[in-house]
Amino acid sequence: MKKIVSGLMVMFALGQTAQASMEDDPLVTMFLMDRFEVLDNDENTRVWEGSFWIGYDINKLYLYSEGEATSDGLESSQNELVYSRAMAPFWDVQMGLAYDKSDDASKTWVEIAISGLAPYYFETRAALLVNGEGNVGLRLDAEYEALLTQKLILTPSLEADLYTKDDPDMHIGSGISNLEAGLRLRYEFIRELAPLYRYYMGKNIWKYT
Amino acid sequence: MRRRTFVKGVAVTSLLTLTATDAEARTRSKRINNRNILRGNEFFLDIDYTPVNITGKNAVATAINGQIPAPTLVWKEGETVTLHVTNHLKKTSSIHWHGIILPAGMDGVPGLSFDGIAPGETFTYTFKVRQHGTYWYHSHSGFQEQTGMYGAIIIQPKRKEPFAYDKDYVVLLSDWSDEKPETIYKKLKKMSHYYNFSRRTVGTFLDEVKEKGLANAFSDRKMWNQMRMNDRDLSDVTGYTYTFLMNGKNPATQFKALFNRGEKIRLRFVNASAMTFFDVRIPGLKMTVVAADGNHVKPLSIEEFRIGVAETYDVIVEPADHKAYAIFAQSIDRSGYAMGSFTPKTSMLAKAPAMDPKPVLTHTDMGMDMGQMDHGGGMKCGSGMMMSSKKDLEKDKYAKMESQRYPITQLPMKRGLQTTMKAVAPKYRLDDPGVGLRNNGRKVLTYADLKNRYSTRKAKKPDREIILHLTGNMERYMWSINGIKYADSKPLVFYYGERIRITFINDTMMNHPMHLHGMWSDLETGDDNHLVRKHTVIVQPGAKISYRVTVDARGAWAYHCHMLYHMAGMFRKVVVA
Ligand SMILES: [Cu+2]
Numbered sequence: 205m206k207k208i209v210s211g212l213m214v215m216f217a218l219g220q221t222a223q224a225s226m227e228d229d230p231l232v233t234m235f236l237m238d239r240f241e242v243l244d245n246d247e248n249t250r251v252w253e254g255s256f257w258i259g260y261d262i263n264k265l266y267l268y269s270e271g272e273a274t275s276d277g278l279e280s281s282q283n284e285l286v287y288s289r290a291m292a293p294f295w296d297v298q299m300g301l302a303y304d305k306s307d308d309a310s311k312t313w314v315e316i317a318i319s320g321l322a323p324y325y326f327e328t329r330a331a332l333l334v335n336g337e338g339n340v341g342l343r344l345d346a347e348y349e350a351l352l353t354q355k356l357i358l359t360p361s362l363e364a365d366l367y368t369k370d371d372p373d374m375h376i377g378s379g380i381s382n383l384e385a386g387l388r389l390r391y392e393f394i395r396e397l398a399p400l401y402r403y404y405m406g407k408n409i410w411k412y413t
Numbered sequence: 414m415r416r417r418t419f420v421k422g423v424a425v426t427s428l429l430t431l432t433a434t435d436a437e438a439r440t441r442s443k444r445i446n447n448r449n450i451l452r453g454n455e456f457f458l459d460i461d462y463t464p465v466n467i468t469g470k471n472a473v474a475t476a477i478n479g480q481i482p483a484p485t486l487v488w489k490e491g492e493t494v495t496l497h498v499t500n501h502l503k504k505t506s507s508i509h510w511h512g513i514i515l516p517a518g519m520d521g522v523p524g525l526s527f528d529g530i531a532p533g534e535t536f537t538y539t540f541k542v543r544q545h546g547t548y549w550y551h552s553h554s555g556f557q558e559q560t561g562m563y564g565a566i567i568i569q570p571k572r573k574e575p576f577a578y579d580k581d582y583v584v585l586l587s588d589w590s591d592e593k594p595e596t597i598y599k600k601l602k603k604m605s606h607y608y609n610f611s612r613r614t615v616g617t618f619l620d621e622v623k624e625k626g627l628a629n630a631f632s633d634r635k636m637w638n639q640m641r642m643n644d645r646d647l648s649d650v651t652g653y654t655y656t657f658l659m660n661g662k663n664p665a666t667q668f669k670a671l672f673n674r675g676e677k678i679r680l681r682f683v684n685a686s687a688m689t690f691f692d693v694r695i696p697g698l699k700m701t702v703v704a705a706d707g708n709h710v711k712p713l714s715i716e717e718f719r720i721g722v723a724e725t726y727d728v729i730v731e732p733a734d735h736k737a738y739a740i741f742a743q744s745i746d747r748s749g750y751a752m753g754s755f756t757p758k759t760s761m762l763a764k765a766p767a768m769d770p771k772p773v774l775t776h777t778d779m780g781m782d783m784g785q786m787d788h789g790g791g792m793k794c795g796s797g798m799m800m801s802s803k804k805d806l807e808k809d810k811y812a813k814m815e816s817q818r819y820p821i822t823q824l825p826m827k828r829g830l831q832t833t834m835k836a837v838a839p840k841y842r843l844d845d846p847g848v849g850l851r852n853n854g855r856k857v858l859t860y861a862d863l864k865n866r867y868s869t870r871k872a873k874k875p876d877r878e879i880i881l882h883l884t885g886n887m888e889r890y891m892w893s894i895n896g897i898k899y900a901d902s903k904p905l906v907f908y909y910g911e912r913i914r915i916t917f918i919n920d921t922m923m924n925h926p927m928h929l930h931g932m933w934s935d936l937e938t939g940d941d942n943h944l945v946r947k948h949t950v951i952v953q954p955g956a957k958i959s960y961r962v963t964v965d966a967r968g969a970w971a972y973h974c975h976m977l978y979h980m981a982g983m984f985r986k987v988v989v990a
Contacts, residue, residue, distance in 0.1 A: 228891075228898055228981030230595070234603045260603070261891050262830075293833045293886055294641060321888060324638045351614040358615075395607055 221248070233258045239270075239388075239402065247274035257288070264288040266298060271305070280306045280375075284315060284331070295320035302333055309373035311335050325349070338368040339376075357398075359388040445859045449480070450622035452487040458508065459720035460552075460562065462532075463503035468656050469664065472591045474561035474786055475502060475552070481661045482585050482685065483550070483564025490545040490571040496538040498530060498958050502557075504531040508538070509553040510566065511723060511928070512707055512948035515540040518967025520930055522553045525969045525986060527572045536606045545570035546707025547681040547725045549585070556594030556687075556962055559977055563587060563685035568707070575866065576703050576712065578729055581679035586693075586720070586751050588655040588686040588740050597980050601649055605890045608651045611746060611771050612643060616856060631850040636776070640834060641888065644774040646922055649849070649890075649978060652749025657689065659742065659751040667762060668753030670740070678755075679703070680740070681727050684720040687977035690951075692719050692850060695738050695755060696766050700728035705751065709866035711771055719745070719847055720857035721926035721951040723975040726858075730755070739763035745849060745924070747771045772849030774922055780836020780955030810939030811841040814959060819878040825903070827896035832884040832920060839918045839957040843938050847924070847953055860951075860958075864943035869935065872944065875914035875961050879905070883952055883974070883983065885921040892921075892974065897985035905972065907964040907989045915961040917952040925952045925979065929987070931970040934960040949975060964989055 239253040253270035266288050271281025286300030295318055302313040317331035321330040326346050333341040347361035386404035393399075454936045463476035477483035488494050500506040507529045509521035519540045523529030545568040550564035565583040590597060599609045621630040637644055660668040664895050677843060680700075684691060694700075694717040702713045704727035712729075720726060722744075737756035740763075744750060747768045754763040828835070844861035845851070885892045892898070907913055915934075917927060928949045935944040937959045944961065952958050967989050974983035 228900060230599060230602070232599050232602045261889055290830050290889065293830045294888055321641055323641060325641060350615075351612055353614055354610045354612065395604065 229261045231258070231260060238401070241402075247276065249274050249361045252399065259288070262290045264296070268302075278305060280304075286315060288319070292320070294322075298331075302331075304374060306374045311371070311374055313341065324347075337369070337371070339367055339371060341368075341376075342366040357390050357392065359386075359390070361386040361388070430767050443470055449484055450487060451484045454488070454492050456486060456494070456496045458483070458496060458498045458505050459501060460498065460508075463561070465561070467589045467658070468591055470591050475506075475509075475557045475712040476561045477564060480585065481561040481589075481658075483562065485551070485565040485567060485583050485707070488542050488566065488568045490542055490568055493539060493541045496536065496918045497535055497990060499535040500530040503532050505531055505554055506557060506562075506738070507536075507552055507554045508562075509646065509930075510538075510548070510550050512548040512725070512943045513540075513566070514543050514931065514933070514966070515827055517931060517966065517970060520970065522930065524659050525971055542568055543614075544568060544707060545684060546709075547583070547727050548707050549683045549685055549723075549725065551685065553971070556977060558685075559588075559590070559594040559597075559687040561589075565681065565683050565685075567681065575709065576701075576729060577677060578679040579676040580672070581681060583660065583681045583683065584668070584670070584740060584753065585660050585683045586689075586691050587658045587661075588650070588744075589658055590650075590654045590656075592654050594687070594977070597650055597654065601836060601890045601978060604724055605649070606643070606646070608649065609643075609746075610644065610653055610914050611645045611647075611748070613645055617847045626949050629718075636779075636781075639781075642779065642834060642922060645771070646746065646774070646887065647746035647772060648688065648690075648748065649976075651746055651924070652744060655689065655744075655749060655753035657686075657742070657744060657749050657772070658693075659740065659753040662753065662876055664750060664752040664765060668740075669759050669762075670753065670755045671759065672755060672757060674732065674735055675727055675759065679727060679729050681725065682720055683725045686810070688722065690719060691742040691751065692717060692769075693740070693742045694718075694747065694855065695730060695740050696736075697736075697738055698730050698732060698755075699856075700730050702863075703727050703729055705863055706949060710865040710945060711866055713858070713862050714856070715848065715858045715862070716855040717853075719850060719951075721924060721949065722977075723926050723928055723949040724947075724951070732757075737763040739765055741766055743768050745847075747849070757835055759855045760814060769849065769853065774848055775953065777842070777845075778848055778922055778954040779834070780839045780918075780920070780965045798854055811843070813937065814841055814937055817875075817914070817959075818874045820873045821878050821880065824879060824881070824895055824905075825897060826882065829896060830889075831886055831891055831893045831898060833888060834920050834922065836918055836920050836955045836957075839955060841958065842953055842956040843958070845953065845956070847886070847951075859915040860945075861914075861938050863936070863938055863945040864940060865945050867943055869944040870942045872961070873912045873963065878914040880916045880918065881985075883917060883919045883925050883927075884981070885920055885923070886985070887921065887923075890978075892979040894985055896981055898982035899973075899986075900982075904984060904986040904988045907962070907987055909964055909967055909989055912962050913962050914959055915962060916957060917950075919952045919954055922954045923976070923979075924954060925983065926950070926975040927952055927973070928975045929970065929972045930963065931966040931968070931987075931989075932962050932964060934962055936960040 235256045237254040241251040243249040250273050256267045257264045266286050268284040272279050282304050284302045286298040288296045288298040290295050291297045298317040302315045304311045307336045313333035313335045315333045319329040322328045331343045331347045344364045363384040372376050384406035390398040390400035463474045463479050466472045507521045507523050519538050520526040548566040551558045662668040699714050737754045739752045742751040752765050844859050846857040846859045850857045882895050884896045926949045934947050970987040972985045972987045973980050
């Protein structure tokens, strides 16, 4: 499965805190829409991938969401709400819940993750999930930003989802269930707004037993 | 970036002439006392929101007497000055007299010296002036300094100065942004490279591969990549948002200093910016440095100097030709410049020279051993004009500084998530003009060149020493001292009457101008007989520096980095008991 699509990356702040005194650690909010695409098809498919966080230097609350929806209603998505705490200069430990949706089925997971900047500037996240049915999942993400110019940025990424059990309703198979390599090219008109061009190869390897 | 700055400047010219007169008319009707220079011993200063147009867009500044910069205050050494400061803002405000020796209650730091000046209130400062030279004043509340609260102070000496000049001008440098400072700070918290458009690109790497081969290029990058450090990280906030000003004028509207041929002119440089280091020169003219931070130094002829945030330098120039000279102050990261004309006629304007190439940090700036680590990084100490014998001599001097032993008072130190870097082999680098100025073919001032005009031979030797590490997490944009930010720190205790040696080690890749309130910093530059007296000392990235402080002022004092967005964390309260 290969796809080439164009989209938009948007980064902006929501709301200013009223405080203006010289506090070293103000409340900061950040909304990052890595990807937002509206496909020109009959179902009017919308694809998104983004994150939102609110918090301070050390403690933050993160919301991650990615998925696909059509005009007929939501199709599939992965959503995570985690409390994030800085544990090392470049690393955060995160804990919370994940909520997956796939057509009419849904699953809730308990999640623990580490997220941060690895040496050589790899933006990395590894999440371990457990759900009520005893399925254990591992979701890995890594990406790298290569500056072609100061504003033209190429981002190769790698995503892998692994599970211990099959879950046909959720289109999940044991072992490596999903593998995706992507390449995003964006142009930052300003930091907050960058149209992007996206190329990715993915493989959904789930299978029924 | 150069093109952008240029375009920004030009676009603004016509607009500004209009709005400048506009604003003047407006403020004149509002205030009678709108003068650039205020003299005497009683002063009335009003802090208020003031509409300005500095970039072509309307903005609101917090200004003193409706002016940016605030009026230059001229005091006389030995007199008592009284300053009535009224706060018309909706927030608490304050004024700190930078570098002035005075009682702690008059120092103007909210929370330490007093409660600050509440909205609608007037605070009266009064103290005896016990020094002379060029200083400045600014708000010490929130980020108000960034939005226009700064001005120069000239203190006329009681006794005749040991040099002559015909005229003098204040040359006050600052950085203006239409963005709210709170917004700037939060953007840095979200993305510390937000304002940096000089980062390494794939092209930079390919050039290096071409130059030295893949293996070498890769191994050169190795340490930076492993440490997740950026060798193009020179300024947190850049010309992307800043317009650099000289006496409140941008490079298009130009500050003009007039001279007659043959005159000796004293220029009093003040760096009143929030976040910008400037490299200053007047192409075609040599400058004789006569004072640093208000204090006389042995006269020294130079072509260029770096001025850190909050420092002041007095230089004397003698223009020989009937032409306009550029007073050119490029920001350390070369993302823009402040510029004015030094000219015989206001109709003759100088052209800006080209900016220097963008500097790249080396392993030296990372605090690695320069002997082994620097493979062709272009690093050589000194202004590039030093003879090798002189260089050996310098080395001896630093060896001596290195070998000084005083009882060390241990201070709490944390290497937690507040720090991303550690200078492994920090060195005294007083003869290093700093990144971007090394071997540029010009005679650049270094701290090693600065010598007190008067002997300090009789000054007391230090009783003890403390070591302070300047630390930060550049990724999360957190700044601290000894890995502990101000909010989590305990005050430093100094004892009245003692002489303390303070050694800084900079565990970051940024220059930090460290400012101790209330007491002088007698900087060791290698000659104990001529310790140079300063109020603000630049600690270079990865470097070490020492100075001595005679603890002769009781009370609570602020001790901090003067980079506005570093200050909240990189701050200590000093209690003199
Ligand atoms: Cu600093």
